[in-house]
Amino acid sequence: MSNIKHTFCRICESLCGLEVHVEGNQVVDIKPDTRHVATNGFACPKGLKQHHLFNSPDRLRYPMKRVGDKWERVSWEQALTEIGEKVKSITGRFSADSVAMYVGTAAGFGVLHPAFAQGFMQGIGSKSMYASATQDCSNKFAVAEHLYGFPFTQPFPDLFHTNCLIVVGANPMVSKWSFLQVPNPSLHLKELERRGGKIFFVDPRKTESAKVAGEHVFIRPGTDVFFYLSF
Ligand code: SF4
Numbered sequence: 001m002s003n004i005k006h007t008f009c010r011i012c013e014s015l016c017g018l019e020v021h022v023e024g025n026q027v028v029d030i031k032p033d034t035r036h037v038a039t040n041g042f043a044c045p046k047g048l049k050q051h052h053l054f055n056s057p058d059r060l061r062y063p064m065k066r067v068g069d070k071w072e073r074v075s076w077e078q079a080l081t082e083i084g085e086k087v088k089s090i091t092g093r094f095s096a097d098s099v100a101m102y103v104g105t106a107a108g109f110g111v112l113h114p115a116f117a118q119g120f121m122q123g124i125g126s127k128s129m130y131a132s133a134t135q136d137c138s139n140k141f142a143v144a145e146h147l148y149g150f151p152f153t154q155p156f157p158d159l160f161h162t163n164c165l166i167v168v169g170a171n172p173m174v175s176k177w178s179f180l181q182v183p184n185p186s187l188h189l190k191e192l193e194r195r196g197g198k199i200f201f202v203d204p205r206k207t208e209s210a211k212v213a214g215e216h217v218f219i220r221p222g223t224d225v226f227f228y229l230s231f
Contacts, residue, residue, distance in 0.1 A: 001023075001144050002021040002022060002023045002028055002029070003021070003022045003023070004019050004020070004022075005019075005020045005022055006018070006020075006033060006085060007018060007020055008033075008036075008038050009043060009046075009047035009050070010106060010109035010110070011046050011047055011050075011081055011105065011106045011109070012046075012105055012164055012176055012178035013178040013179060013180075013181045014039065014042075014043055014176050014177070014178050014181060014182070014183040015038070015039070015048050015171065015181070015183075016032065016033075016035025016039040016043040016044070016183050017032070017037075017038065017039045017043075018030055018031070018032065018035030018043060018047060018048075019031045019032070019033045019034055020051075026055075027050075028051070029037075029051070030043075030047065030048050030049070030050060030051055031043075031048070032048070039183040039184070040184070041103035042183045042184035042187070043183075044176060046108045047101075049120075053160070062074055062076075063075070063078070065078075065079070065082075065214055067090075075213065076205075087099055087124060088105075089124075089225060091124055091125075096125035096126040096127075097126050097127055097128045098126075098128070099124060099126045100126070100128035100129070100130060101117060101120070101121055101128070101129055101130065102130045102131065102134055103117050103129070103131040103132075104131070105133075105178075107118070108131060108132075108133075116166065117129075127154065137179060140154060140179070145203075156180050156181075156202035157180070158182075159182060159192060161195050162197060163196070163198065164193065164197065164198045164199075165192060165197065165198070165199045165200070165214070166171060166198075166199075166200045166202065167199070167200070167201050167202065167203075167209065167223060168202045168203070168219075168224060168227070168228075169202070169203060170209075171203070171207040172185035172189070172209050173207070173208040173209040173212055174207075174209075184206070185209065185212075186212050186213075187214035189209065189212050189214065190213050192213070193213045193214065197202055197216025198214070198215075199213050200214055200215050200216075200217055201214055201215070201216045201217065202217045202219050202224075202227065203216065203217075203218070203219065204219055204220065204221045206218075
C-alpha cells in the first residue's frame with residue numbers, strides 16, 4: 001500500500017502539482033495532481049519520470065575521476081583537493097574568468113545549488129557564469145533592463161483575456177511555455193481559440209504548437225527583425 005505525498009515539479013517554471021507514491025522509502029510512481037489549483041492534473045513526462053532518474057544506476061553518487069579512458073571512484077577529499085589545485089593553477093596562469101560554470105534549469109530551482117554555485121564563482125572572482133537562461137532568453141533580460149531599468153521586470157501576455165496572440169519563434173507545446181508559467185499549453189491555446197481569439201505562429205517551421213491551434217505563418221530565417229519593424 002503506497003503513501004501519497006503532494007508536491008510540485010521543480011524542473012521548469014510551470015511548477016506542476018504532483019502526487020508522489022511512496023512505499024517505505026522508495027518512490028514507486030509519480031502522477032499529476034488532478035486537484036492542484038494551478039495545474040489541474042497536467043504534468044509532462046520529465047516530471048512524471050523523475051523517480052527513474054533518481055534510481056538510475058547511472059546517477060552520480062560520489063566523485064569519479066577519469067583515468068585514461070576509465071572512470072575511478074575517488075574520495076571527496078581527493079576530489080576537492082585536486083579540483084582546487086587545478087582551478088588555482090588555471091586562474092593563476094590565465095584569469096579568473098577562464099573558469100566558467102553552467103547551471104541548468106533544474107539546478108537553478110534547487111534551494112542550495114544557486115547559492116553555492118554563485119558563491120563558488122564569486123569566491124574565485126569569475127564572471128563566466130552561464131545557464132540555460134543565458135542561452136535561450138538573455139535577450140528578454142537585456143530588453144527589460146533597457147526598457148524598465150530592471151532585468152526581472154518581465155511583461156507576460158494575459159492569455160485569458162487576449163484576443164489576438166502572435167507567437168514568434170516559440171514552440172510552447174514543447175517548451176511548456178515555462179517562461180510564462182503556463183502549464184498545459186494545448187488546453188490554453190484551444191481555449192483562446194474557442195472563445196473567438198486569433199492565434200498566429202510565425203516560424204520558419206510548422207511547429208508542434210502550430211498544429212494544435214491557430215494559423216501558421218512561414219517566415220524566412222533571420223528576418224524576424226524586419227517583421228517586427230513592420231509593426
Ligand atoms: S511542464 Fe514538465 S518539467 Fe515543467 S514543471 Fe511541469 S512536469 Fe515539470
